[in-house]
Amino acid sequence: MRKPRLPRGQRADVLLAAVVGAVVAFSTVWHAGGFRPVHPRAYAMMAVGVAALAIRRRAPVLAVTVVGVSTAYYYIGPFPDGGEMLTFAVASYLAAAQGQRVAAYVGTAAGLAVFGWAEFAVGPPHGGRFLGVLAWVLVVVIAGEVTRYHRAYLNEARRRVAEAERTREEEARRHVTEERLRIARELHDVLAHKISLINVQAGAALHRRDPEQAYAALSAIKDASKETLRELRTTLGVLRQVDEAQPLAPAPSLDHLDELIAQTKNAGLPVDLTVSGERAPLPSPVDLAAYRIVQEALTNAVRHAGPATATVLVRYDPAQVTVEIADDGRGSATTEGNGIRGMRERATAVGGTLTTTNRPGGGFLIHATLPLAPA
Numbered sequence: 531m532r533k534p535r536l537p538r539g540q541r542a543d544v545l546l547a548a549v550v551g552a553v554v555a556f557s558t559v560w561h562a563g564g565f566r567p568v569h570p571r572a573y574a575m576m577a578v579g580v581a582a583l584a585i586r587r588r589a590p591v592l593a594v595t596v597v598g599v600s601t602a603y604y605y606i607g608p609f610p611d612g613g614e615m616l617t618f619a620v621a622s623y624l625a626a627a628q629g630q631r632v633a634a635y636v637g638t639a640a641g642l643a644v645f646g647w648a649e650f651a652v653g654p655p656h657g658g659r660f661l662g663v664l665a666w667v668l669v670v671v672i673a674g675e676v677t678r679y680h681r682a683y684l685n686e687a688r689r690r691v692a693e694a695e696r697t698r699e700e701e702a703r704r705h706v707t708e709e710r711l712r713i714a715r716e717l718h719d720v721l722a723h724k725i726s727l728i729n730v731q732a733g734a735a736l737h738r739r740d741p742e743q744a745y746a747a748l749s750a751i752k753d754a755s756k757e758t759l760r761e762l763r764t765t766l767g768v769l770r771q772v773d774e775a776q777p778l779a780p781a782p783s784l785d786h787l788d789e790l791i792a793q794t795k796n797a798g799l800p801v802d803l804t805v806s807g808e809r810a811p812l813p814s815p816v817d818l819a820a821y822r823i824v825q826e827a828l829t830n831a832v833r834h835a836g837p838a839t840a841t842v843l844v845r846y847d848p849a850q851v852t853v854e855i856a857d858d859g860r861g862s863a864t865t866e867g868n869g870i871r872g873m874r875e876r877a878t879a880v881g882g883t884l885t886t887t888n889r890p891g892g893g894f895l896i897h898a899t900l901p902l903a904p905a
Contacts, residue, residue: 544584550617551580575604579617590625591632596643597621601840605663606648619670627681628672634674636642655802674871713871719822719829721762722869726829727754727797750796757793782821784812784844784851791842792820794828799857801828807846816900819876820844820853826869827855827896835859838893850882850901860891873898 554576582596601618618641625634642664649660676778728751790800797805822843836858845852870886875895877884882900891894 540587543587544822546620547580547584550583551576553581554579554758557616558855569607571607572604575600575607576614579602579604579614579621579894581840583617583621586621586624586777590630591636594621594625594633594637595640596637598639599644602641603646605645608814611633616664619666620676622667622670623674623677627675627677628679629683630795631675634671638671642667663884681840711875715822715876718872719826722826722829725758726832727793728758728795730832745803752791754796755881763783782825784818784820784824786821787842787844790828792827793827794832794840797832799828799832799835801829802839802841803844804841805844805846809846810848811903812851812879813902815880816851816882819880819882820851820900822876824853824855825872826873830857830869830896831855831857849903850899852899854895854897856889856895858889858891860892870896 535757543742549680555573558572558576569737571759579597579600582593582600597618598621601614604614618637622634622638625637642794645663646660658664704751714765732747786802790804794801824844828840828842835857836859838857840855842854843852843854845854877900880900882898884896887897
């Protein structure tokens, strides 16, 4: 039956202990002079320290303490000055460098306590030797702390780089999602308004017996469908080839409300436009949002108001522009559909607000306030 192998970390500790033990034994015999035999207790202290070093990962406090005490006893005894201190230096340094600070401090304190007891209580006082050992030990522990700090700094730097990369990816995905929603709103506003006008005109042409009126409705359908295709090509052209020049067709704007209202009138909904305040250049997002809100509101009125009339109010103020669309039809806002939700999203996107209410005498009112400066 195959014996289970030691974990990789424990195998590394055993190998490290073997290497350190070989170096310590060689240096001790060398310092004894002519490779003469050394006292068995010296080998015992070296063996205890090396064995403790081999289990430092499983029992760090015990291992470093045993190494420190065995090293102190070695130097107390009349043994040759070899490399026994190397075992203690390796154990203390690795404990401090790997964040086992309790093990490093407890083991160091235990070794120094035994060494100091022997220096000042047992034999004749020899403070210089103790201070030298203390300074040497502190240098080893501080080196381990510096290594631990440097390693922690590098890990934190890697974590921040990974976090920044993840944040950039999330930001890119968020921008893609926002762009998809923007395009979806544009397509909805264009198609909903134009197709609604075409539907109304087609119904009128179907039920009119007078050929002249039917021809007029068909002409309006032709114009509306042509305009729909033009705006659709303008919107989708951005998706096809972003490197091409921008389309020459004018962007939707409050300056083109007359055309929008004329199309709505041709669909059978009389609309009265009122503009107040001093017309000032609007930021493109605000201008587009205001136009689309009016367009969607008139589309809903054509669809749901029935026989009715509508009014459109545009008021320019120094800090904001207000649009208000009202009709006196039978429509009501019992639930919020995609159209109203899209209008509210457009207003919110530019820092504005939009409210919808049923009018007391019948009909529906949409009120939007759009600031000219970002909130």
